[in-house]
Amino acid sequence: MNMQRVKTIIIKDWKEIGKSKQAVLPMIIVPLIFVVALPVIITLTASTSSLSIVTSGGPETFLKNFPAQLIPQEFNERQKTVYAILLYFFAPFFLFIPVMVSNIIASYSFAGEKEQKTIEGLLYTPVTDNELIFSKILTSFMPGVVISWVCFIIYGIIVNFLGFPMFHCIIFPNLNWLVLAFFLVPAISFLSLASVVMVSQKAASAWEAQQVAVLLILPILGLVISQAAGLIYLNASVSSLVGIIFLLIDILFFRRIVRNFNRERVITKV
Amino acid sequence: MQFAIETFNLTKNFGQLIAVEGINIAVEGGSVFGFLGPNGAGKTTTVRLLNGLLKPSGGSARVLGMDIQQESDFIRAKCGVQTDTNLYEKLTARENLEIWGMLYGLKGNELTSRMNALLEMFGLAERRDDLVGTFSKGMKQKLSIARELIHDPEILFLDEPTAGLDPEAAEELLQYLKRFVENKRRTIFLCSHRLEEVEFLCDSIAIIFKGKILITGKIEELINNLWKENWFTIRLEKISQEFISTLKNQKYISDVAVSDQKIMVALPDEKDISRAISTLVGLNANIFEVHRDRHSLKDIYFSVIPQDKK
Numbered sequence A: 001m002n003m004q005r006v007k008t009i010i011i012k013d014w015k016e017i018g019k020s021k022q023a024v025l026p027m028i029i030v031p032l033i034f035v036v037a038l039p040v041i042i043t044l045t046a047s048t049s050s051l052s053i054v055t056s057g058g059p060e061t062f063l064k065n066f067p068a069q070l071i072p073q074e075f076n077e078r079q080k081t082v083y084a085i086l087l088y089f090f091a092p093f094f095l096f097i098p099v100m101v102s103n104i105i106a107s108y109s110f111a112g113e114k115e116q117k118t119i120e121g122l123l124y125t126p127v128t129d130n131e132l133i134f135s136k137i138l139t140s141f142m143p144g145v146v147i148s149w150v151c152f153i154i155y156g157i158i159v160n161f162l163g164f165p166m167f168h169c170i171i172f173p174n175l176n177w178l179v180l181a182f183f184l185v186p187a188i189s190f191l192s193l194a195s196v197v198m199v200s201q202k203a204a205s206a207w208e209a210q211q212v213a214v215l216l217i218l219p220i221l222g223l224v225i226s227q228a229a230g231l232i233y234l235n236a237s238v239s240s241l242v243g244i245i246f247l248l249i250d251i252l253f254f255r256r257i258v259r260n261f262n263r264e265r266v267i268t269k270v
Numbered sequence B: 001m002q003f004a005i006e007t008f009n010l011t012k013n014f015g016q017l018i019a020v021e022g023i024n025i026a027v028e029g030g031s032v033f034g035f036l037g038p039n040g041a042g043k044t045t046t047v048r049l050l051n052g053l054l055k056p057s058g059g060s061a062r063v064l065g066m067d068i069q070q071e072s073d074f075i076r077a078k079c080g081v082q083t084d085t086n087l088y089e090k091l092t093a094r095e096n097l098e099i100w101g102m103l104y105g106l107k108g109n110e111l112t113s114r115m116n117a118l119l120e121m122f123g124l125a126e127r128r129d130d131l132v133g134t135f136s137k138g139m140k141q142k143l144s145i146a147r148e149l150i151h152d153p154e155i156l157f158l159d160e161p162t163a164g165l166d167p168e169a170a171e172e173l174l175q176y177l178k179r180f181v182e183n184k185r186r187t188i189f190l191c192s193h194r195l196e197e198v199e200f201l202c203d204s205i206a207i208i209f210k211g212k213i214l215i216t217g218k219i220e221e222l223i224n225n226l227w228k229e230n231w232f233t234i235r236l237e238k239i240s241q242e243f244i245s246t247l248k249n250q251k252y253i254s255d256v257a258v259s260d261q262k263i264m265v266a267l268p269d270e271k272d273i274s275r276a277i278s279t280l281v282g283l284n285a286n287i288f289e290v291h292r293d294r295h296s297l298k299d300i301y302f303s304v305i306p307q308d309k310k
Helices: A003-018 A021-047 A051-055 A058-064 A077-089 A091-115 A119-123 A129-167 A175-200 A206-210 A213-228 A236-260 A263-268 B043-050 B072-078 B093-103 B108-121 B137-149 B167-184 B195-201 B219-226 B241-249 B270-282 B297-304
Strands: B003-014 B017-023 B026-028 B032-036 B058-063 B079-081 B155-159 B187-191 B204-209 B212-218 B230-236 B255-259 B262-267 B287-293
Touching: A003 A021, A003 A091, A003 A129, A003 B093, A021 A077, A021 A091, A021 A129, A058 A077, A058 A213, A077 A091, A077 A129, A077 A175, A077 A213, A091 A119, A091 A129, A091 A175, A091 A206, A091 A213, A119 A263, A129 A175, A129 A236, A175 A206, A175 A213, A175 A236, B003 B043, B003 B187, B017 B043, B017 B058, B017 B204, B017 B212, B026 B187, B032 B043, B032 B167, B032 B195, B043 B058, B043 B155, B043 B187, B072 B079, B079 B137, B093 B108, B093 B137, B108 B137, B137 B155, B137 B167, B167 B187, B167 B195, B187 B195, B195 B297, B204 B219, B204 B297, B212 B219, B212 B297, B219 B297, B230 B270, B241 B255, B241 B262, B241 B270, B262 B270, B270 B287
Parallel strands: B032 B187, B032 B204, B079 B155, B155 B187
Antiparallel strands: B003 B017, B003 B026, B003 B058, B204 B212, B230 B262, B230 B287, B255 B262
C-alpha cells in the first residue's frame, strides 16, 4: 500500500470538508453543548443549591434506581447526585459525537464525491482499490475518534475543575469513561462510517447518505431513555458489552465493504 | 510494431445493453488517434475499459503492452485521463495539481516546478490560489488538462479538450498538444465531436456507432479508399449547355455536375484536369477559377454514420 497516496486522499478530503459550513458547524456546535454547556450547568446549579431544577424529569427516576455500588460511598447525597449525573447520566450523550462526526465526514467523502462526480477522476489515477477504501475509512474514522477524545478531555477538565470545590478530589475519568473512550467510541465511529459507505452505493447525495445516522442514533437514544427510566445503567460492563456487539457488526460491515468495492460498481452506480 | 493501444474484439455489456461490441483498434505510439462518434456511441465506455475502470465482457486489450485486466494499476500510472467535470471545486488550482502530482508519486521540488510550469503554460499562474469553483468553464478545462499532464503521461486520453475555450485558447492548446506528441513522442487518444480539430491533430481515427467500429485507419488512406475520383470545380463567367454536353462526352471525365456558375468534373486521373480546361478554352469559355475539391474528415464521418443520425 502506497502511504503517500493514502495520506494525499485523506488530506484532500479534510481540506474539502473543512471548507463546507454545513459539515463543520454541527461538528463544533453539538460537542460544545455536551462538553461545555451541560457540565457547567450541572456543577454550577449544584453549588447554588438549585439542583432539583436540573434533576426534575428524566434524571429523577434515574437517580432513584441508581445502583449504590457505582458511587464512592464516602460522598454525601448532593455529591452522589452530581457524580451520578456527570459520570453516568451524560455518558451515552457522548456517543452522539463520534456517530455524528464520522457520519458527516463519511457522507461528504463517499457520497459527496460521487455526487460531485469527482470520484471518476480519482479512479483513473494509480490509486488501488485497497488504498482508496483505506484512505476513505481513515478520513472519517480518525476525526470521529480524535474529536471525541478531545471532547472527553475538555469535559474532564471542566468537570474536575468546577467539581473540585464540591468533591475535593478528581472524579473524572472513571473506568466506565475509559471503556467508553478507548473501546466504544472507536467501535461506534467505525459503525457510523461503514453504514454511510454501504448506503452511499445507492444514495444519490451526501445528504441522503447522512440519513442512515438515524439507525445509530436510535439505539443511543434507547440507552439514554433506559437510563432515565432506571432500567439500565451504562457502566463499564454494559459499555464493554455494547462495544463488543458494535465491534462484531463492524467486522461484518468491513468484510462486506471490501468484498463489494470495485471500480466498476462505483462508476456504474454514479 | 508495438502499438500504444491495441484492442482485440473488446466487448462490454451492461445487462442486455451492449455498450461496446467486439471493437478492434490499433493506436501507434507517438501519434494522435481520434475516437469519434455521437453521444452514447461507446467512447467513454472504451476509455474506461482501457484504463481498467470497467472489466471487459469479452475480448481483450493491451495498453503500452500491458493487459488491461492484469496490469490496470500500471496502466493508470502511465496514462492521464481528462474528463469533463472532475476537478475539486472547493480547492484551489494549485491544490488540485498538487494532489494529482502526489497521487502519481511526485513530491518536493519536482512537483513544484512541474506545477509552476503547467500553471504558467495554461495562463493560470495568477489564479493559482483561487478556488476552482470561481473559475470560468474555459479555465476549468485548461486546469483539467494541466492536471493530467502533471506526471508527463505516456498516453493522454482527452475528452473534448477545447470545449469551453475561446478560439485563441483553443488554437494555443491544439498547438501545444501537437508539440507534446511530436517532441516527446507521447500518444494522445482524443474523443471529440469537433471534426476540424480532430483532422488538424490526428493521424488516424476510428468512428464508433452503437458500440461498433464503423471505420478505422489513417485519414488520408480512408479518403482515398472512399472516394476514388478526383473532383475539380471550375468557375466560369457564364455556363452554356454546350460546355456541359462537350465535357460529358470526354472519355477521361467520369461525371459532370453543375451548380450556379460552377461546373464540377470527376476525373479518375487528376492529370486530366488540364485537358478539361483546354476543352473549355477551345469553346471560348471564360474561366475565373479552378480548384480541387478535397474530401475531409467531415465527409468520412457523415458518409459512414447511418442516415437517421445525420
